[in-house]
Amino acid sequence: MRYLAFILTLLLVVSCKQQPKNIKISGAVFGTSYSVIYNNDTNYKPQFDSLFAVVNQSMSTYISDSNISKVNRNESVALDPHFIKVFKRSKEIYRVTEGAFDPTIGAVVNAWDFGPKGTIKQLDSLKIDSLMQSVGYNKMGLVNGKIQKRKGAFIDFNAIAKGYGVDVISAFLEDNGIQNYLVEIGGEIRCKGINMEKESPWKVGVEMPHFDGTQSILKAITLHDEAMATSGTYRKFKTDENGNRYSHIIDTKTGYPSKTNLLSISVIADDCMTADAYATAFKTMGIEKVKNFLVSHEELKVFLIFENDKGEFETLNINGFPED
Numbered sequence: 001m002r003y004l005a006f007i008l009t010l011l012l013v014v015s016c017k018q019q020p021k022n023i024k025i026s027g028a029v030f031g032t033s034y035s036v037i038y039n040n041d042t043n044y045k046p047q048f049d050s051l052f053a054v055v056n057q058s059m060s061t062y063i064s065d066s067n068i069s070k071v072n073r074n075e076s077v078a079l080d081p082h083f084i085k086v087f088k089r090s091k092e093i094y095r096v097t098e099g100a101f102d103p104t105i106g107a108v109v110n111a112w113d114f115g116p117k118g119t120i121k122q123l124d125s126l127k128i129d130s131l132m133q134s135v136g137y138n139k140m141g142l143v144n145g146k147i148q149k150r151k152g153a154f155i156d157f158n159a160i161a162k163g164y165g166v167d168v169i170s171a172f173l174e175d176n177g178i179q180n181y182l183v184e185i186g187g188e189i190r191c192k193g194i195n196m197e198k199e200s201p202w203k204v205g206v207e208m209p210h211f212d213g214t215q216s217i218l219k220a221i222t223l224h225d226e227a228m229a230t231s232g233t234y235r236k237f238k239t240d241e242n243g244n245r246y247s248h249i250i251d252t253k254t255g256y257p258s259k260t261n262l263l264s265i266s267v268i269a270d271d272c273m274t275a276d277a278y279a280t281a282f283k284t285m286g287i288e289k290v291k292n293f294l295v296s297h298e299e300l301k302v303f304l305i306f307e308n309d310k311g312e313f314e315t316l317n318i319n320g321f322p323e324d
Contacts (some may be wrong), residue, residue, distance in 0.1 A: 022197040030056070030162055032186030034176050038173055039180045039196035048169055057084040059157045061106065072106075072154050086157055086164050086273065087142055093277045094137040097293070101281035102252040106137050106156025106246050107248050121225050128255040135252065154249060163229050163276025166190045170272075183272075188228035190272045204228065207303040209305055209313070218305070218315075221322040227272035231279035232264035232305075251284050261284050261307045268301035268321060275300075287316070294318050 025045045026035040029052045036048065058080050060066045067115045070077040079087075093101045108131050111123055133152070140149035147155075157164075162185045170190045180193030182202050191202040201206040201224060209232060250257055265282045268273040278300060282290045287306060294302060299323040308314050317323065 015137050022195070026099065030060075030165060031062070031182035032162070034165075034169075034183075034185040036169060036173075036184070037182045037195070038178050039193075040176075040178050042176075044172070046097070047095060047172065050163065051168050051172060054080075055082055055161070055168060059086060059161050059164075062158055068155055068157065071149075074149075074151055077148070077168060079142075082168070084145070084162070086160060087147070087155075089273055089277065090157065090160060090277065091137060092280065093274070096297075097278075097281040097285070099137070100285050100289075101159070101277050102135065102137050103155050103157055103159065104137050104140070104153055105250050105252050105255075106158075107131050107134060107152070109156060109158075110154070112250060126221065126256045132255045135255070140210050157253070159231075159280040160273055160277045162188045163227070163272035163274070166227065166272035188227070188229045188272050188276055189223070191223050192225050206230070206266055206303060208262070221324060223322075226268050226270060227275045228266055228268045229272055229275035229279045230264060230266040231276075231283045232262075253284075260284075261303060263288060263307060264305040265290075266303040266321070269299065274315070291318065 018086070022037050022039055022265075023041075023043060024035065024037045025043065025048065026033065026047070028034070029049075034048075034052075036044075043102065045319065055067050057061060059068050059082065061072070062069055063069060067077055067079055072080075079166065090101070090103050094103075108128065111127065111131055118295040134150050134154065140153055140155075141146060144195070166183045166185050166188050169185075170181065170192070173181045173183070174192070180196045182189065182195070182204075187207075189204055189215050191204075194201050195203075201222045203220050204223055205220050207218045208218040253299040260283070262283060265279050267275040267279045269278065277298075282293075282302065282304075285293065287304060290304070294300060298319050300319060302318040304316040304318070306314055306316070
């Protein structure tokens, strides 16, 4: 009887030891928050914060001596690998979306008071037209590790940098042998493996659009070794003295805030940088152009939330975006 009791106790101890526990690390970064969940005994917060600082110093337009700020001032600067990687990927997506994704729209974003430089007072069509003269990612290039561009051109990677930050942390975790994790920065997500603590795939939420700042989940979906980014107008917008609501996503063809019935676009891709950029591009393209584009880009899974003619919310799943 004592032997049986010993065996049962031993099994209980072994069972407890085998129960995996996740580490969750969170904090502030890129003007938002981040959260990393992984199955390991090591607290990597100092390493995460160090990596975030490096990415910020490379691409933050809010830091006056960052590499991108120096580039925008036409100063000579040796670019770092992070900047070069994001610049090249941005160029690829710029081309395939025919300019719908364009980081050189930054000066116009600032003019509409959605960037670090503040608003241009009494903004009118003449000023918009003047600023648009320097817009166009095809007007600049990377030569021998340096950017060649027009004097007035302004690069802004804010529509891709959060996603890239997610990828940087994900790569760090994998380099350290961690195969089960979820990384999230400001709602942009990448995961791998499973949630070891729950012994189930990673579940993430897709938000219901609310213009009043409240939050609620429309549906929860499962992600498998992939990334998801969401872009929308239901939170980040401005209202003028006449009550007109302006989207923070600027149409790269016109220089004006995007006007569309699309409220939210969620994109699933292999990496978060790609998902982040396409989510922004699709916001300016509109529903029909997005649907046509995705016919030849089945690698992208997309979920749209939009208003119909009656002002009601509708949703659309494309290319196998998860139902739950």
